[in-house]
Amino acid sequence: MCGIVGYIGFREATPLLLEGLRRLEYRGYDSxxxxxxxxxxxxxxxxxxxxxxxxxxxxxxxxxxxxxxAHTRWATHGExxxxxxxxxxxPGGRIAVVHNGIFENAESxxxxxxxxxxxxxxxxxxxxxxxxxxxxxxxxxxSLEDAVRTALRPVEGAYGIAVLDGQRPDELVVARQGSPLxxxxxxxxxxxxxxxxxxxxxTQRAVFLDxxxxxxxxxxxxxxxxxxxxxxxxxxxxxGVVEEDYQLGEFPDFMRKEIAEQPxxxxxxxxxxxxxxxxxxxxxxxxxxxxxxxxxRRVKFLGCGSAYYAGELGANLVEELARIPADAEPASExxxxxxxxxxxxxxxxxxxxxxxxxxxxAVEELNRKGGRVIxxxxxxxxxxxxxxxxxxxxxxxxxxxxxxxxxxxxxxxxFAMLALLLGxxxxxxxxxxxxxxxxxxxxxxxxxxILRAEExxxxxxxxxxxxxNMFFIGRTRCWPTAREGAQKxxxxxxxxxxxxxxxxxxHGPLALIDESMPSVVLAPDDELFAKNISAMEQIKARGGPxxxxxxxxxxxxxxxxxxxxxxxxxxxDPILLSVPLQLFAYHFASTLDRDIDKPRNLAKSVTVE
Ligand code: AGP
Numbered sequence: 001m002c003g004i005v006g007y008i009g010f011r012e013a014t015p016l017l018l019e020g021l022r023r024l025e026y027r028g029y030d031s032x033x034x035x036x037x038x039x040x041x042x043x044x045x046x047x048x049x050x051x052x053x054x055x056x057x058x059x060x061x062x063x064x065x066x067x068x069x070a071h072t073r074w075a076t077h078g079e080x081x082x083x084x085x086x087x088x089x090x091p092g093g094r095i096a097v098v099h100n101g102i103f104e105n106a107e108s109x110x111x112x113x114x115x116x117x118x119x120x121x122x123x124x125x126x127x128x129x130x131x132x133x134x135x136x137x138x139x140x141x142x143s144l145e146d147a148v149r150t151a152l153r154p155v156e157g158a159y160g161i162a163v164l165d166g167q168r169p170d171e172l173v174v175a176r177q178g179s180p181l182x183x184x185x186x187x188x189x190x191x192x193x194x195x196x197x198x199x200x201x202x203t204q205r206a207v208f209l210d211x212x213x214x215x216x217x218x219x220x221x222x223x224x225x226x227x228x229x230x231x232x233x234x235x236x237x238x239x240g241v242v243e244e245d246y247q248l249g250e251f252p253d254f255m256r257k258e259i260a261e262q263p264x265x266x267x268x269x270x271x272x273x274x275x276x277x278x279x280x281x282x283x284x285x286x287x288x289x290x291x292x293x294x295x296x297r298r299v300k301f302l303g304c305g306s307a308y309y310a311g312e313l314g315a316n317l318v319e320e321l322a323r324i325p326a327d328a329e330p331a332s333e334x335x336x337x338x339x340x341x342x343x344x345x346x347x348x349x350x351x352x353x354x355x356x357x358x359x360x361x362a363v364e365e366l367n368r369k370g371g372r373v374i375x376x377x378x379x380x381x382x383x384x385x386x387x388x389x390x391x392x393x394x395x396x397x398x399x400x401x402x403x404x405x406x407x408x409x410x411x412x413x414x415f416a417m418l419a420l421l422l423g424x425x426x427x428x429x430x431x432x433x434x435x436x437x438x439x440x441x442x443x444x445x446x447x448x449x450i451l452r453a454e455e456x457x458x459x460x461x462x463x464x465x466x467x468x469n470m471f472f473i474g475r476t477r478c479w480p481t482a483r484e485g486a487q488k489x490x491x492x493x494x495x496x497x498x499x500x501x502x503x504x505x506x507h508g509p510l511a512l513i514d515e516s517m518p519s520v521v522l523a524p525d526d527e528l529f530a531k532n533i534s535a536m537e538q539i540k541a542r543g544g545p546x547x548x549x550x551x552x553x554x555x556x557x558x559x560x561x562x563x564x565x566x567x568x569x570x571x572x573d574p575i576l577l578s579v580p581l582q583l584f585a586y587h588f589a590s591t592l593d594r595d596i597d598k599p600r601n602l603a604k605s606v607t608v609e
Pocket of ligand 1 (some may be wrong): 359
């Protein structure tokens with residue numbers, strides 16, 4: 001949510017900043033801007049409401065300067081306008097600031113400054129900080145670092161910031177409290193970014209700042225300290241991802257690429273974890289031994305959006321395979337309802353990015369109350385991974401598209417493994433354990449098989465692309481899959497889609513069914529198959545088009561379209577059934593000519609409330 005880039009070194013900053021912003025654009029894309037060191041002690045600013053490409057057009061190609069900061073925005077305070085775009089400057093135009101996050105007490109600080117005569121050029125919370133930094137410098141702060149420290153003291157809320165002082169362009173100051181920031185260490189040059197995606201082209205050596213940390217960066221290196229000036233002496237680590245992970249290759253967009261990567265992503269998630277001998281799995285990263293696993297009396301999954309739906313699927317698997325009560329809750333609600341935290345409950349924080357503020361806050365609430373929480377996270381070294389300390393790494397690889405696909409699949413696969421592990425230290429038989437191990441092993445090949453049938457799914461999507469509302473129907477095991485299918489369609493096509501339990505239709509929503517309201521019905525070959533057939537009969541009797549997703553044969557003439565998937569196992573079939581729904585949403589949205597990777601109003605990782 002908002003992307004920050006910075007550069008200081010021997011090269012021209014502007015092209016590097018623009019290229020870094022392009023890499024981070026998935027984090028926010030309603031406006032973009034940059035500031036580079038200029039003459040007469042004032043940074044030169046360019047900013048536009050629009051995409052990075054619009055900024056590129058607006059930037060003077062002759063703009064030179066070896067130090068700069070840049071930003072791509074997802075609006076929180078104030079509309080997406082040129083004036084509200086970052087960087088922001090103080091009234092004297094000396095200090096430029098880019099900011100990711102929200103200053104929660106910005107209004108009162110702004111009122112205070114206005115009373116003292118300050119005039120503001122934007123509606124943003126960020127501009128307040130530029131005034132405070134300039135005031136601290138005027139009051140005699142010994143360095144930019146000192147001024148930033150002083151200015152941040154009265155500020156409440158979450159931030160990742162980068163600050164450029166036009167009078168001292170040989171250094172940049174950055175600070176982090178709740179929003180990610182990473183330094184890239186080069187040879188006589190340094191990079192700053194809110195995500196390694198913007199760094200890996202230039203360096204593999206990165207320093208991840210912690211909350212409450214500040215760094216002063218110059219071309220030769222960096223110095224880290226806490227916000228209250230205690231040195232932290234952070235050392236660089238090697239980033240495990242490379243430039244190719246962020247390239248489209250043959251694909252038209254990242255969502256399509258990431259859907260196609262799922263067989264490999266699932267293979268990575270399973271690698272080294274399946275234990276044929278004992279018909280179980282090894283999940284060493286959780287830090288839970290057999291005794292710990294046996295002491296767990298309840299499992300609760302916490303996540304937001306698709307990560308929450310994956311948690312629902314995980315809860316079903318834990319109940320089914322391990323017979324332990326389990327549920328999922330939106331992480332965004334958890335801390336606000338003063339939750340009862342039990343010592344024998346295993347809490348699982350689920351997040352692709354590992355940065356989602358609501359999920360992080362749920363983890364902090366659990367840590368505060370002494371709950372046992374592990375992460376199910378894709379972002380290595382992310383805030384949630386670090387706050388949990390232990391967990392299940394998802395191994396999906398970098399995910400760029402706002403609509404999550406491979407990470408959600410790997411969440412489900414990881415939860416199937418966790419459920420198996422919990423089951424096998426209890427009463428799940430060796431034979432059933434073996435059956436699930438085999439089913440897990442079959443997933444990558446079966447996903448490949450579904451991907452090979454893409455054209456048929458695309459054709460179905462095109463056929464219904466004029467629908468303005470759709471139902472996604474599933475029950476019990478397939479309920480989370482139905483929710484995720486509806487979420488994918490809404491998110492990237494802007495068409496209203498709603499998930500419903502099959503048996504609930506007749507209690508109200510059936511009134512909405514007519515020939516303009518298609519229903520995607522998930523009908524796996526399980527003990528509820530006959531009930532799903534009845535639900536389809538009810539829809540058909542009211543003229544509603546039916547798109548069935550199934551792994552078995554349906555009565556002739558019942559449905560308008562059938563999408564077939566291979567049979568895996570009743571427990572894991574919902575994972576397979578979700579893959580055609582991703583492709584359905586993708587082709588539906590493509591037919592409507594939507595901006596697939598950057599749907600309107602959204603951003604990839606939500607680091608604000
Ligand atoms: C998924 O397609 C969505 N973009 C969104 O619901 C996402 O899953 C949610 O914001 C949570 O993100 P996280 O997994 O990075 O925590």
